[in-house]
Amino acid sequence: MAKLMLAFVATALLVACVSAGEASPINDFCVADLKNTLMINGLACKSSAMVMSEDFLFKGFEVDADTNNPLGIGIIPGFAAVNYPALNTQGLSLAKINYAKGGLVPPHTHPRAAEVITVIKGEVYMGFVDTAGKLFAATLKTGDFFNFPKGLVHFQLNVGSGHAETLSVLNAQNPGIQLMATSLFGSSPFIRDDVLERAFGISHDTQEQIRMALVPGYKA
Numbered sequence: 001m002a003k004l005m006l007a008f009v010a011t012a013l014l015v016a017c018v019s020a021g022e023a024s025p026i027n028d029f030c031v032a033d034l035k036n037t038l039m040i041n042g043l044a045c046k047s048s049a050m051v052m053s054e055d056f057l058f059k060g061f062e063v064d065a066d067t068n069n070p071l072g073i074g075i076i077p078g079f080a081a082v083n084y085p086a087l088n089t090q091g092l093s094l095a096k097i098n099y100a101k102g103g104l105v106p107p108h109t110h111p112r113a114a115e116v117i118t119v120i121k122g123e124v125y126m127g128f129v130d131t132a133g134k135l136f137a138a139t140l141k142t143g144d145f146f147n148f149p150k151g152l153v154h155f156q157l158n159v160g161s162g163h164a165e166t167l168s169v170l171n172a173q174n175p176g177i178q179l180m181a182t183s184l185f186g187s188s189p190f191i192r193d194d195v196l197e198r199a200f201g202i203s204h205d206t207q208e209q210i211r212m213a214l215v216p217g218y219k220a
């Protein structure tokens with residue numbers, strides 16, 4: 001009997017560890033009240049009596065984002081705290097990305113979420129690198145899906161002959177994002193020069209050139 005109870009407890013602990021993540025909602029829904037300044041682990045709920053069907057409808061992706069920038073991409077979020085309050089407490093966020101020809105989403109991570117991405121238009125090369133340094137990458141066409149595991153460095157590049165468009169679903173209300181180059185060379189305050197130069201095997205002049213390219217207004 002004792003062994004059976006021990007096995008039961010061990011199984012319960014394993015299930016708890018595997019399923020650990022964002023807390024499950026305690027109500028049917030919690031449409032965010034974006035006017036409420038109360039700070040909690042999530043957003044304050046609008047009174048259920050005030051919730052309408054329209055709160056669950058999102059039309060933010062009907063327009064395209066501006067891609068006129070050095071990376072050639074534009075991003076429209078579908079986040080509870082920004083423009084889709086119905087996602088509050090649901091453990092989800094969305095993102096639509098428009099790509100000019102050659103547009104690049106540079107290497108980055110989402111520390112709190114995995115991501116599933118699909119190509120709506122065009123042809124996009126994308127991939128991630130695991131903790132062993134192995135690259136997993138593919139070129140996706142319209143209707144194809146790809147998964148970026150939680151926390152791993154990943155990227156997307158438009159390799160088609162024209163504009164492209166992707167749609168992402170992330171399994172966190174606030175997935176977070178860290179752009180690798182910007183985080184390392186544009187932190188505040190800056191990481192010591194000798195740390196970056198030794199880590200990347202670059203000269204001081206190269207390190208300064210990278211920083212000037214990434215940090216607006218920076219002068220060596």
